[in-house]
Amino acid sequence: MTQSMKEFDDFNFSVDKYTKELTRECVGGSDLQQRKKEIEAYSEQTSATLKQTCKRNYMKFIETAKEITHLESEMYQLSHILIEQRNILASLTDGKTSSNLKAESVEADNATTEDLENSHATRAVKEMVQGFNGNLEGKTFLNEGALIELDPNDYRPIQRVFFFLFNDVLIVCKVKHDKRLEFLSEYDPKKIAVINIRDLDGVKNAISIITTDGSKMYQSITAAGKSEWIEKLNEAFRFDQLKKTKKGPAPQPPTRVKQQPKSETPPPSHSPAEPKSLEDETPEWVSTASEEIQTLIAQRHFEDAQALIKRTQDYLRLNNKLPSATIIERKVKEQELKLTNVLLKELSNSHNRNLQIALRAVKRPLKILVEMGRFRQASATLLKVCTVSLRVAQREARRNNAEISELFFCDLTQVACDFLNAFEEQPACVSALVVWCNAELQYFASQLIKHYLTKGTALEAVAKCVERVRKPSTKLTEIGLDISYHLEGLLRTTLESLIEESKQRLLDTVGRTEESWQPHNLHTKSNLKRMLLELDSLGIDVRAQTTGDTWINLTQSTVVFIRHFLQLTEHCACLAKCETLLQSLELLLRDLFVAQHALKPPSDMAVDPNFVMKNKIFLVDNLLPIAIEKFRHISGRQCDSLRELQTKLARQQGAPLPKQRSVYTTDVF
Amino acid sequence: MSKKPTAGPALHKVIMVGSGGVGKSALTLQFMYDEFVEDYEPTKADSYRKKVVLDGEEVQIDILDTAGQEDYAAIRDNYFRSGEGFLCVFSITDDESFQATQEFREQILRVKNDESIPFLLVGNKCDLNDKRKVPLNECQLRAQQWSVPYVETSAKTRENVDKVFFDLMREIRSRKTEDSKATSGRAKDRCKKRRLKCTLL
Numbered sequence: 116m117t118q119s120m121k122e123f124d125d126f127n128f129s130v131d132k133y134t135k136e137l138t139r140e141c142v143g144g145s146d147l148q149q150r151k152k153e154i155e156a157y158s159e160q161t162s163a164t165l166k167q168t169c170k171r172n173y174m175k176f177i178e179t180a181k182e183i184t185h186l187e188s189e190m191y192q193l194s195h196i197l198i199e200q201r202n203i204l205a206s207l208t209d210g211k212t213s214s215n216l217k218a219e220s221v222e223a224d225n226a227t228t229e230d231l232e233n234s235h236a237t238r239a240v241k242e243m244v245q246g247f248n249g250n251l252e253g254k255t256f257l258n259e260g261a262l263i264e265l266d267p268n269d270y271r272p273i274q275r276v277f278f279f280l281f282n283d284v285l286i287v288c289k290v291k292h293d294k295r296l297e298f299l300s301e302y303d304p305k306k307i308a309v310i311n312i313r314d315l316d317g318v319k320n321a322i323s324i325i326t327t328d329g330s331k332m333y334q335s336i337t338a339a340g341k342s343e344w345i346e347k348l349n350e351a352f353r354f355d356q357l358k359k360t361k362k363g364p365a366p367q368p369p370t371r372v373k374q375q376p377k378s379e380t381p382p383p384s385h386s387p388a389e390p391k392s393l394e395d396e397t398p399e400w401v402s403t404a405s406e407e408i409q410t411l412i413a414q415r416h417f418e419d420a421q422a423l424i425k426r427t428q429d430y431l432r433l434n435n436k437l438p439s440a441t442i443i444e445r446k447v448k449e450q451e452l453k454l455t456n457v458l459l460k461e462l463s464n465s466h467n468r469n470l471q472i473a474l475r476a477v478k479r480p481l482k483i484l485v486e487m488g489r490f491r492q493a494s495a496t497l498l499k500v501c502t503v504s505l506r507v508a509q510r511e512a513r514r515n516n517a518e519i520s521e522l523f524f525c526d527l528t529q530v531a532c533d534f535l536n537a538f539e540e541q542p543a544c545v546s547a548l549v550v551w552c553n554a555e556l557q558y559f560a561s562q563l564i565k566h567y568l569t570k571g572t573a574l575e576a577v578a579k580c581v582e583r584v585r586k587p588s589t590k591l592t593e594i595g596l597d598i599s600y601h602l603e604g605l606l607r608t609t610l611e612s613l614i615e616e617s618k619q620r621l622l623d624t625v626g627r628t629e630e631s632w633q634p635h636n637l638h639t640k641s642n643l644k645r646m647l648l649e650l651d652s653l654g655i656d657v658r659a660q661t662t663g664d665t666w667i668n669l670t671q672s673t674v675v676f677i678r679h680f681l682q683l684t685e686h687c688a689c690l691a692k693c694e695t696l697l698q699s700l701e702l703l704l705r706d707l708f709v710a711q712h713a714l715k716p717p718s719d720m721a722v723d724p725n726f727v728m729k730n731k732i733f734l735v736d737n738l739l740p741i742a743i744e745k746f747r748h749i750s751g752r753q754c755d756s757l758r759e760l761q762t763k764l765a766r767q768q769g770a771p772l773p774k775q776r777s778v779y780t781t782d783v784f
Numbered sequence: 785m786s787k788k789p790t791a792g793p794a795l796h797k798v799i800m801v802g803s804g805g806v807g808k809s810a811l812t813l814q815f816m817y818d819e820f821v822e823d824y825e826p827t828k829a830d831s832y833r834k835k836v837v838l839d840g841e842e843v844q845i846d847i848l849d850t851a852g853q854e855d856y857a858a859i860r861d862n863y864f865r866s867g868e869g870f871l872c873v874f875s876i877t878d879d880e881s882f883q884a885t886q887e888f889r890e891q892i893l894r895v896k897n898d899e900s901i902p903f904l905l906v907g908n909k910c911d912l913n914d915k916r917k918v919p920l921n922e923c924q925l926r927a928q929q930w931s932v933p934y935v936e937t938s939a940k941t942r943e944n945v946d947k948v949f950f951d952l953m954r955e956i957r958s959r960k961t962e963d964s965k966a967t968s969g970r971a972k973d974r975c976k977k978r979r980l981k982c983t984l985l
Contacts, residue, residue: 306859308862309828313830
């Protein structure tokens with residue numbers, strides 16, 4: 116197999132050639148089929164490998180990206196350390212030389228690094244920013260970086276922006292799609308107010324900047340980036356004051372060092388920034404947990420995020436004496452809420468027209484949500500998803516004239532099974548499932564009534580339809596869900612009106628046909644035979660009534676009625692499996708029978724009264740018991756009104772006409 | 785998540801003002817998260833938002849916790865402009881902070897140009913009654929002069945913390961309903977106000 120498959124990898128692979136060779140090699144169709152299977156298997160295998168490779172590469176990509184950000188921050192720190200070191204070295208060497216030279220040299224050294232940074236930033240602004248013509252000579256560069264501008268009303272991102280902060284100007288640029296920067300505006304840092312947004316509906320790392328032309332909201336990618344910006348904007352705001360103090364022996368780096376611990380210890384919302392005394396007691400991973408969780412959520416490692424949340428909470432429970440415990444706990448709680456929301460969103464997005472696919476897609480978020488104890492929300496969302504799938508599938512099936520009842524109950528069972536698997540321990544959720552089932556059932560019944568049980572539907576079709584609904588609905592009791600009763604209740608009024616309507620229609624047709632009150636001539640032997648067989652299959656034998664080769668010794672309408680009545684009994688018995696409809700069905704059969712039985716030849720027609728009587732007697736003595744038995748057999752219920760009718764009619768005809776019966780038995784035609 | 789706050793509950797914007805170290809942030813954090821933060825870290829400007837139920841109606845409160853330090857006085861105007869109500873906080877153990885409230889009151893009135901802006905005078909740290917430096921009757925007298933309510937709170941024991949925020953929100957709310965019901969006279973009045981502001985600028 117592998118050998119033949121290798122050909123696919125060949126650079127000069129030609130489909131025609133390969134097919135031709137294949138057909139030449141193979142003997143017979145089965146061999147070809149075999150080859151086809153092999154090729155298909157190979158193709159499946161290939162696509163699976165491809166998927167795996169893709170995934171592996173993607174994971175590698177993410178890993179690498181993480182690594183790069185780590186390295187970047189390390190580089191940043193390194194460069195700071197280097198500058199410090201150089202300053203220390205410089206001051207040391209200066210210490211050796213005369214003291215009055217020292218200050219100058221530090222100034223000079225400091226100036227060179229500053230100049231370097233300044234000229235670099237100035238060049239960057241000039242090269243990268245389109246539409247900015249301001250003069251940057253002599254300004255001190257403080258910070259630069261990308262931020263996201265948010266809509267202050269709904270916190271949605273509007274655009275990506277890039278800030279350049281100098282001692283007396285803040286330049287705001289827009290990041291265009293081709294990564295180029297477009298100048299938007301510039302502000303005086305002394306005239307802008309910065310607000311640190313600590314708590315705003317889950318919006319993270321946001322600051323608000325009030326400028327002369329209104330207030331704008333910006334979001335930093337990391338918490339550290341945000342606090343740096345606040346720090347730097349503050350530095351720019353107080354630049355002149357700082358400059359004055361800086362005139363003394365302290366150069367710039369030391370001021371930075373002085374400011375760093377400050378920025379690291381704002382009160383609650385900043386996680387890696389525990390006050391110094393706590394750092395020894397709180398393990399590193401606990402204090403950074405909330406940030407780590409956030410990253411995991413963003414990378415969609417939901418399981419890991421959940422595990423970390425749990426681990427942190429367990430740890431905090433055991434070590435609740437830690438002063439920072441409440442702060443971390445709150446943040447972890449926030450993250451937990453976020454994870455829940457993300458998962459719920461995931462869950463509600465997984466609806467699909469195919470229920471199986473939808474159920475498979477919800478498995479992962481569902482599992483985590485259950486582990487997190489979010490039963491109620493998870494179950495409610497799951498059921499919503501299922502509702503969509505179920506209804507779409509039903510609509511589609513209806514359009515394709517497929518069997519919707521079976522589909523509906525299969526789907527319902529599937530949902531119920533999956534649901535119970537996931538939430539078995541939760542009685543509240545199980546009752547939610549029951550409520551949901553009832554709601555779906557209601558929808559299903561309304562669809563059924565609207566599309567399959569419309570006015571004027573023949574009783575036969577009604578019986579079939581109802582039968583198809585009932586059978587699978589009883590099967591649901593196997594998983595402990597009894598919905599039959601509810602379903603019957605939903606369909607009852609419709610079915611009753613349909614039965615009533617059918618009754619009227621059937622009664623109207625009785626006696627409509629022209630009746631000659633003569634024995635029924637079927638004209639050919641085969642017709643007779645077919646008729647007899649048909650009646651046989653309905654459970655009545657009329658062979659005793661045949662005379663000659665083609666005659667039945669009953670009127671045509673009687674024969675037709677026998678056939679029709681027995682069919683109708685079957686359908687009615689089917690419907691009568693449910694007790695609620697029994698009465699109206701019995702009524703239908705009885706009234707119809709009575710109507711047929713009461714048929715009389717017109718008074719002006721010359722007919723043999725004995726023959727008329729014979730037909731009636733046949734109906735009562737032969738047809739009726741068979742119909743009663745048939746009804747009982749199918750529905751499992753007694754048809755009392757037909758039995759009453761039988762005894763009543765038998766008594767009527769039994770008393771006055773005893774002789775006639777004997778006449779007919781000897782009658783010869 | 786996708787819900788627009790504009791279509792959501794009403795938003796009341798509260799601003800905390802007062803000298804440095806009187807406990808503006810402590811009050812805010814106690815109200816927001818039910819916790820008392822011991823260590824002192826000067827605030828620059830922090831904003832918080834929270835959903836609360838105010839007399840059976842769900843509303844959002846937006847708290848802007850400002851810097852008490854003098855060096856920020858220059859840009860305070862920028863913050864004050866967005867406020868709908870003010871909690872002017874001082875510490876009952878620090879007379880200087882009490883004297884400073886006068887200055888804050890004047891600045892607010894100047895920026896908002898409105899004598900009846902929702903405003904509460906709040907004496908914080910009432911758990912430290914033994915170290916009291918500002919006599920109670922003096923506080924009440926000042927509140928009377930300004931015709932604003934005076935409440936003593938403790939961010940540490942949570943005494944009256946909810947009260948001051950909710951009382952202020954009620955004032956803001958009644959103020960807003962008044963404004964929306966504005967008769968033509970009032971509208972004119974406001975026009976005048978705005979014009980006045982323009983000339984000032």
